[in-house]
Amino acid sequence: MSWRALPAARVDEAARALLGWRLTANGVTVRLTETEAYSGLGADPASHAHRGRTDRNAVMFGPAGRLYVYQIYGMYFCANVVCGEDGVAAAALLRAGAVIDGVDLARERRPSARTDAVLANGPGKLMQVLGLDRAANDTPLFGGGPASLAPPDTPAGPVSAGPRVGVTSAHDVPWRFWITGDPTVSAYRRHSPRRRPSSGTP
DNA sequence: TGGTAGATGGGG
């Protein structure tokens, strides 16, 4: 588990090293094809932890090898693998994967997926396919938890890097990693400014 | 094929 020992300062290397690892939960296994690094050391304004420790991001500050799960837009969940040393905030967001086992179950959980390649090509979709939600937060990935992580059975192959998705700041930081050419990698969308909801009353 | 409205809840 080489990525486990990587210090938080190299959370980008940890995120990259997670590509190809297999995540299993509730009868479905995905091979990770896309990740993003978040450090929260104060130099990373995109991180949930960059303003310091709160109830929500506390898990990011804990020991490596656990899941940091948060809810977004009121209805979806995203999962991170906590990295780095205990006491330092660092995590790798799991953005996409290829379903390599339990495909039928995955299809049932995501009936809107038109092809198997898009079953888990996004962080929210990945969680739906695995049947995980906030209950998986602060849960160990190596023994005893609802989700488990296993080393790659095949080499990840060439890796590409670029700016993180949905992040308004730090566009110059190439901390999104994906397996080059993999069809299950999420479609990159440049952050589009949300339509101004018109200030004040009409 | 690309833009976007709306769903929906919690954080700061």
Place this chain on the structure above:
DNA sequence: CCCATCTACCAG
């Protein structure tokens, strides 16, 4: 008010 999102629907 902001979102580390997704789907459906629309125009061309």
